[in-house]
Amino acid sequence: MQKDSSAHLDSLRITWLSEPFHLGIPIIDLQHVWLVHIILELEEEIVEAEKSDSDVDVHSSFRKALDYVAEHFALEEDILEHFNYPNFKEHVLGHRKFVERLTEKYYEAKNNQMAALGILQILKKWLFQHILHDDTDYAEFFKAANVDLKSYCNQILKSGKYPISKEQLLIYQNIVQIDTSTISLHEQSIDTIQEIRNIWKTYNLSTGIPIIDLQHIWLLKMIVELDHSLKLGDGSSETFHKVIAEAIEYTKDHFGVEDKIMRYFRYTDVVQHMNQHKRFIEFIKMRNDEYKLGNPRVGLHLVQDLRNWLLSHIALEDKKIGLAFESRVRELSEFTKKLHQTGEIGISREQKNLYKLVLQSVPDLLD
Numbered sequence: 552m553q554k555d556s557s558a559h560l561d562s563l564r565i566t567w568l569s570e571p572f573h574l575g576i577p578i579i580d581l582q583h584v585w586l587v588h589i590i591l592e593l594e595e596e597i598v599e600a601e602k603s604d605s606d607v608d609v610h611s612s613f614r615k616a617l618d619y620v621a622e623h624f625a626l627e628e629d630i631l632e633h634f635n636y637p638n639f640k641e642h643v644l645g646h647r648k649f650v651e652r653l654t655e656k657y658y659e660a661k662n663n664q665m666a667a668l669g670i671l672q673i674l675k676k677w678l679f680q681h682i683l684h685d686d687t688d689y690a691e692f693f694k695a696a697n698v699d700l701k702s703y704c705n706q707i708l709k710s711g712k713y714p715i716s717k718e719q720l721l722i723y724q725n726i727v728q729i730d731t732s733t734i735s736l737h738e739q740s741i742d743t744i745q746e747i748r749n750i751w752k753t754y755n756l757s758t759g760i761p762i763i764d765l766q767h768i769w770l771l772k773m774i775v776e777l778d779h780s781l782k783l784g785d786g787s788s789e790t791f792h793k794v795i796a797e798a799i800e801y802t803k804d805h806f807g808v809e810d811k812i813m814r815y816f817r818y819t820d821v822v823q824h825m826n827q828h829k830r831f832i833e834f835i836k837m838r839n840d841e842y843k844l845g846n847p848r849v850g851l852h853l854v855q856d857l858r859n860w861l862l863s864h865i866a867l868e869d870k871k872i873g874l875a876f877e878s879r880v881r882e883l884s885e886f887t888k889k890l891h892q893t894g895e896i897g898i899s900r901e902q903k904n905l906y907k908l909v910l911q912s913v914p915d916l917l918d
Contacts, residue, residue, distance in 0.1 A: 562591050564726050572682060573727070574690040578704050579630075581715065581723040582623045583682055588722055589615050590674050597667055607667040610855050613657050616670060617858065620650060625749035626713040627686075634698050636689050645685060647755045649677055654862045712745045743779070744908050747771050751909060754866055758873030759880065760812070762887045762896060765906045766805040767865055772905060773797050774857045781850050791842055791850050798835050798857070802828070808887075808896055809872070815886060816876055824872075827864055 566587050567573075574580055593612045600607045624646045631639045656669030693700055707713060750771060751757070758764055773794045780790040806828045813821045834856050841849040876883050890896040 559588075559591060559595065560722070560725050563587055563722070566591065567726050570679070570683060571687070572678075574686060576630075576690060576693070576700055576704070578708065578713075578715075579627065579686070579690075580727065581719060582619070582626070583678075583686075584723050584726050585719050586619060586623070586674065586678060586682075589619055590671065590678065593667060593671050593674070597664070597671065600664070600667075606663050609657075609663040609666045609670070612667060612670055613653075614855060614858060616653060616674060617650075617862075620646070620653070621746075621750045621753045622713060624753045625745075626707070628752075629707060629712075630700070630703065631689060633703060634693065634696070634700075636692060638685075638688065642685060642689065645681060646753065649673070649681070650754055650862075654866070658863055711742050743772070743775055744905075746775050747905075748909050750775070750861075754861060756861065756865055756870075758865075758869050759877060760873050760883060760887075761906075762808055762891075762898075763805075763812075763869060763872070764910070765898065765902055766801065766808065767869070768906055768909050769902050770798075770801055770805070770857065770865075771861070773801070774854060774861070777850060777857075778854050781854065791853070794853065795835070795839050795842065798853075799839075802832050802835060804897060806831075808890070809869075811890065811895070812876075812883065812887070813872065816879065816883065818872060818875060820871070824868055827868060831860060831864070 563584070567584060572580070572583055572587075574583070589612075592615075593607075596607050596612065599605075628639075628643055628646070631642060636642065653670065653673050656673050657666050660666035660669050708715070747768065751768065756764075756767060756771075758767070777790060777794045806825075809828070810821075810825065812818070813824065818824070838849055838853045838856065841852065846852075887896060891898060
């Protein structure tokens, strides 16, 4: 929350009531209120930074926006799919395009101020275009179809798949000022698998190459576990050391696999791709050095680096490999099988099980 929380809440309430954002679906409305909160918080940071001639913490803002879309889109898509919403595919496509645009604004900006303004512009556009139109359409569909939204929403909330924080509920209660007894925090345990699945789908990370996807999911597990540790206030050296060790091992195994695939199948952009791998190795080394020097924010820095890697490299550059070889999937599968059989690719039981749980399928390589 902002230092002047009263003024922030007043601005939030005015913004929320100024437009017909209210859909009448409490859990969705709560998340939309949270989006308005994120937007106003970023606006306030930009104004304050301009007054004091300082920098905006754009990395934190970007991370909050990404956390929001991963949680909100997954929940919304769950509900739409469950009730067979006729425009489900188009709605999901809109979600994926939003993540792409948000990412582009962040990475194409030449400085933090431009990145912050770009993120703010995208979030505002989404608020006024998507929520007021596309989301209103499905709310009206549900109302006309007389579906039992309340029971299903309560069911998925109790499952713990889509946790609600106390801060989110408190802000929602302050702004909407209605009975929130239908929204319960419950005793929600952290569902790591579901969170990985949400991020995987929302960021559209699949390359279509099983061995590469398996290793990317393993990296995502590291990010989620470290992020959970930080959010719980347990920035312990043990957790950080574990993730750093796994990240170093990841660079050896995963980059080796990609190198073999790209060279064997004559991928045209192999040099530029490998240069990005070198930069990843460099920032892992830099974070490890920070850790040894006792930097208290090193865990947060590492999470930001790894999340940036998901979107700047995996969602863009690695997907290019998948697209380049989509007509040679069977050939590529046979090649990676041989590498696995000869021991040139190592796959642990834990990696295999995680892949199955997240994607709920078994790739040819793991048969």
